[in-house]
Amino acid sequence: MPADYFCRVEKTEIFDRPGPLEVDLGCGDGSFLLAMASHHPDRNFLGVERLLGRVRKVCKRAQRDGLENLKVLRLESRYTIEWLLGAGSVSRLHLLCPDPWPKARHHRRRLIQEDFLEAVLNVLEPGGEFLFKTDHDEYFEWAVEKVDAFGRFERLDWPDDAFFYPKTDFQILWESEGKRLQGLRLRKPA
Numbered sequence: 001m002p003a004d005y006f007c008r009v010e011k012t013e014i015f016d017r018p019g020p021l022e023v024d025l026g027c028g029d030g031s032f033l034l035a036m037a038s039h040h041p042d043r044n045f046l047g048v049e050r051l052l053g054r055v056r057k058v059c060k061r062a063q064r065d066g067l068e069n070l071k072v073l074r075l076e077s078r079y080t081i082e083w084l085l086g087a088g089s090v091s092r093l094h095l096l097c098p099d100p101w102p103k104a105r106h107h108r109r110r111l112i113q114e115d116f117l118e119a120v121l122n123v124l125e126p127g128g129e130f131l132f133k134t135d136h137d138e139y140f141e142w143a144v145e146k147v148d149a150f151g152r153f154e155r156l157d158w159p160d161d162a163f164f165y166p167k168t169d170f171q172i173l174w175e176s177e178g179k180r181l182q183g184l185r186l187r188k189p190a
Contacts (some may be wrong), residue, residue: 022045022093025098026095034062050076055176095131
């Protein structure tokens, strides 16, 4: 818990152990987050989730598994990125299967917007990455257009075997229904 939700928080205030900080926005049931923390004990992982039941579940599983490199913050994703995390504090930011807000009148609620991309660029360390996945084709196209218009990220290839990247609960569900996920891997210039 941050001491003050109205001040920027540095990564050393979140974890008192060394290591890069990765943030999973909207961590859901925590399956992705828990697998990453288990696979990368040298890194620190912060899950951000607004639903209390999910937060409690992830915390309980992390404690059961002895994962001292994982914490969960109950807060809105946008607020966390735009107002809470310190500049240059995040090595990787994951946004996996967010609500696509498919109705045109709701598109303003989508996270991928110019001001959000500006905030992501601010919290990433030089060379840090922003990884986005969705099963919603129109949202993916929207995200590509917003990122291209923003023009301040380097777009990287993201083959399935690029690095360890477990599937989220939503990804598993949607793939079982025959849906495909598309992803963007973006890097902040060094």
